[in-house]
Amino acid sequence: MQKTLEYETEEQVMFFDTDIGGVVHNIAYLRMIETCRTLLAEQLGFNLKGMTEEKVFPVVVRTEIDYKKPATLGDKLAIRGVVDEVSKTSFWCEFTVTDVQMPERIFIKCRQRLAIVRMPEGRPMRIPPHIFERFQ
Amino acid sequence: MQKTLEYETEEQVMFFDTDIGGVVHNIAYLRMIETCRTLLAEQLGFNLKGMTEEKVFPVVVRTEIDYKKPATLGDKLAIRGVVDEVSKTSFWCEFTVTDVQMPERIFIKCRQRLAIVRMPEGRPMRIPPHIFERFQ
Amino acid sequence: MQKTLEYETEEQVMFFDTDIGGVVHNIAYLRMIETCRTLLAEQLGFNLKGMTEEKVFPVVVRTEIDYKKPATLGDKLAIRGVVDEVSKTSFWCEFTVTDVQMPERIFIKCRQRLAIVRMPEGRPMRIPPHIFERFQ
Amino acid sequence: MQKTLEYETEEQVMFFDTDIGGVVHNIAYLRMIETCRTLLAEQLGFNLKGMTEEKVFPVVVRTEIDYKKPATLGDKLAIRGVVDEVSKTSFWCEFTVTDVQMPERIFIKCRQRLAIVRMPEGRPMRIPPHIFERFQ
Numbered sequence: 001m002q003k004t005l006e007y008e009t010e011e012q013v014m015f016f017d018t019d020i021g022g023v024v025h026n027i028a029y030l031r032m033i034e035t036c037r038t039l040l041a042e043q044l045g046f047n048l049k050g051m052t053e054e055k056v057f058p059v060v061v062r063t064e065i066d067y068k069k070p071a072t073l074g075d076k077l078a079i080r081g082v083v084d085e086v087s088k089t090s091f092w093c094e095f096t097v098t099d100v101q102m103p104e105r106i107f108i109k110c111r112q113r114l115a116i117v118r119m120p121e122g123r124p125m126r127i128p129p130h131i132f133e134r135f136q
Numbered sequence: 137m138q139k140t141l142e143y144e145t146e147e148q149v150m151f152f153d154t155d156i157g158g159v160v161h162n163i164a165y166l167r168m169i170e171t172c173r174t175l176l177a178e179q180l181g182f183n184l185k186g187m188t189e190e191k192v193f194p195v196v197v198r199t200e201i202d203y204k205k206p207a208t209l210g211d212k213l214a215i216r217g218v219v220d221e222v223s224k225t226s227f228w229c230e231f232t233v234t235d236v237q238m239p240e241r242i243f244i245k246c247r248q249r250l251a252i253v254r255m256p257e258g259r260p261m262r263i264p265p266h267i268f269e270r271f272q
Numbered sequence: 273m274q275k276t277l278e279y280e281t282e283e284q285v286m287f288f289d290t291d292i293g294g295v296v297h298n299i300a301y302l303r304m305i306e307t308c309r310t311l312l313a314e315q316l317g318f319n320l321k322g323m324t325e326e327k328v329f330p331v332v333v334r335t336e337i338d339y340k341k342p343a344t345l346g347d348k349l350a351i352r353g354v355v356d357e358v359s360k361t362s363f364w365c366e367f368t369v370t371d372v373q374m375p376e377r378i379f380i381k382c383r384q385r386l387a388i389v390r391m392p393e394g395r396p397m398r399i400p401p402h403i404f405e406r407f408q
Numbered sequence: 409m410q411k412t413l414e415y416e417t418e419e420q421v422m423f424f425d426t427d428i429g430g431v432v433h434n435i436a437y438l439r440m441i442e443t444c445r446t447l448l449a450e451q452l453g454f455n456l457k458g459m460t461e462e463k464v465f466p467v468v469v470r471t472e473i474d475y476k477k478p479a480t481l482g483d484k485l486a487i488r489g490v491v492d493e494v495s496k497t498s499f500w501c502e503f504t505v506t507d508v509q510m511p512e513r514i515f516i517k518c519r520q521r522l523a524i525v526r527m528p529e530g531r532p533m534r535i536p537p538h539i540f541e542r543f544q
Binding site: 170191198256 | 429438468469472474480527528
């Protein structure tokens with residue numbers, strides 16, 4: 001059960017992730033973090049197919065991201081996400097992007113607050129009880 | 137009226153448009169072309185707000201794109217789109233991306249076929265008569 | 273001179289900015305903010321062409337972004353950036369994304385800390401004196 | 409050895425891949441195709457780390473892409489790339505994007521011509537002999 005509160009994905013840096021500075025562009029990490037976050041949320045019960053039908057999605061309401069070191073083309077990155085604070089209407093996830101082979105090599109630290117929202121109106125909702133319970 | 141069959145936009149190349157090769161990434165041009173195409177379509181009567189309500193969109197069914205020369209950071213690009221062939225269910229647009237200051241400097245040639253589709257089912261529809269007439 | 277410490281850009285929300293939730297995707301705003309930031313930096317003396325030759329770029333080292341309200345397809349957005357804190361090695365910019373027609377309608381608040389870095393090594397440098405002076 | 413002339417990757421459709429139409433945005437497939445193509449090229453001897461040092465890259469000079477069916481959020485896609493024509497200065501790759509579970513469900517057909525180019529000047533070069541030989 002503990003397992004459902006964290007998730008790890010891997011990505012290799014592609015050309016589209018880099019810019020003329022020769023390193024990964026700052027926005028590209030947020031795409032990688034979204035993939036990790038979405039699969040983490042799926043484990044918590046936010047099923048991708050179900051969300052689409054009900055139009056109820058966990059949406060990012062705040063992002064804080066620190067760029068520690070630049071990664072570059074061909075680097076293999078591990079993106080690790082953990083749920084670390086939960087209230088009735090929102091939760092925080094923490095993400096770390098490291099080198100797959102050298103976990104002490106940290107590229108990115110990121111925190112995101114997610115709320116449960118009915119789209120496209122943007123109406124906030126309570127975290128469903130069967131999901132909220134998993135955080136206790 | 138002729139004016140509604142073509143449209144021109146301008147973009148300056150930003151960091152997110154480039155990659156580690158030091159030039160504009162191939163995918164970035166398609167974003168620029170989409171902006172030009174959407175504003176061209178709006179002039180033809182495909183209003184962005186209206187489309188959202190009716191869930192009827194012009195969608196790309198084929199793209200052909202030739203990369204002639206590489207543009208780079210800070211370049212100012214002109215994207216020119218023209219509607220050039222129309223049938224009852226689809227139309228072709230042709231795009232050229234050039235240097236704003238030197239129109240003979242061609243970076244990109246692109247053709248796209250668009251169909252009118254009801255989303256998310258992907259059901260093809262006829263081009264609305266009031267739009268079809270403008271092509272005559 | 274005051275004028276060089278702020279900059280405003282406008283963008284209309286395109287299909288590529290939105291997602292299946294029916295509103296602008298959270299990452300798309302960061303691309304819009306980058307355009308504003310880059311043009312603001314250019315006014316401060318960080319010329320896009322010059323940067324490429326010297327391989328010295330202002331890079332984002334931290335982003336904080338709050339998603340206040342969802343914008344959607346066709347919305348016209350004003351992105352306003354202001355430099356608001358400067359030290360010898362970094363500076364903060366603050367961005368607000370609002371509705372062009374209704375400035376009280378705030379979609380996004382964002383702060384970014386920028387450092388001056390030689391790429392691709394990622395070596396931090398002092399803010400050049402002729403730029404630093406403009407902040408006094 | 410035959411194995412080096414084709415490559416298959418898998419992707420699950422994320423929010424950032426979709427748009428307000430409720431399906432995958434046309435540009436997102438090109439990012440997926442780039443990942444497949446880059447890993448295919450790596451197998452042919454175009455090592456990502458080596459390319460960066462030598463500034464010699466395989467670059468796309470033409471793309472043809474047909475959008476057959478719309479994929480949507482959560483779909484699991486298989487992207488299969490094959491090298492199918494080789495000359496001294498360029499080669500063609502063919503890509504098919506299908507449903508991982510139902511290979512007969514074809515979303516995308518795409519062909520790309522790649523040339524070997526020294527960046528950022530964009531100077532075309534011959535395909536290196538040790539790579540050219542693998543195509544015979």
